[in-house]
Amino acid sequence: MINKVGQIMLYVNNQDEAVRFWTEIVGFIIISEENNDQGMRWIEIAPSKDAETTLILHNKDFVAKMEPGLNLGTPSLMFFTDDLDQLYQHLIKQKIKVGQVVSIPGGRVFNFADFEDHYFAVMEKGNN
Structure with missing residues (x-):
């Protein structure tokens, strides 16, 4: 049986x-970086070295040629933070696109975009 999410694949134009x-x-x-010497390169990243789930950055064009039917869309990811306000201000200072901070059941959340306009969300869980 599945007991956790191990890796999430992100397909990007510029690794x-x-x-x-x-x-x-x-x-x-960066947790690891691999290159199979046939053009396939992937980079494993995570918020910390002991994170249970990591992101794998793959070259979208290369993967599309290898697996033409594969869904290369960006997954809808929700990250967690202990200090939403600090992260929000940090991303603004870095000139990253961010959405408004909104309150939802369970906490506060905002979205942000990477350099390729893939959007992700981050949440600070409220005290229950």
Whole structure:
């Protein structure tokens, strides 16, 4: 039986810019980087070295040629933070597109876009 989400694949046009966004702007770290010497390169990133779920950055064009029927759309991801206001202000200072902070059942949330206009959400859970 499945017991956790291990990796989430993100298909991007520019892997180097995606790495820069996630590491320099958002604060993720590189867990590993692989290249099979046949043009397939992937970079595993995460918010910390002990994160249970990681993101894998794949080259969208390369994967599309290898697996033409694969859905290469951006998954709808919700990240969690302990300090939504600090993250929000940090992203604004970095000139990242952010949505308004809104309250929803369970906490406050806003969305943000990477350099390729893929949107993600981040939530600070409320005290229950």
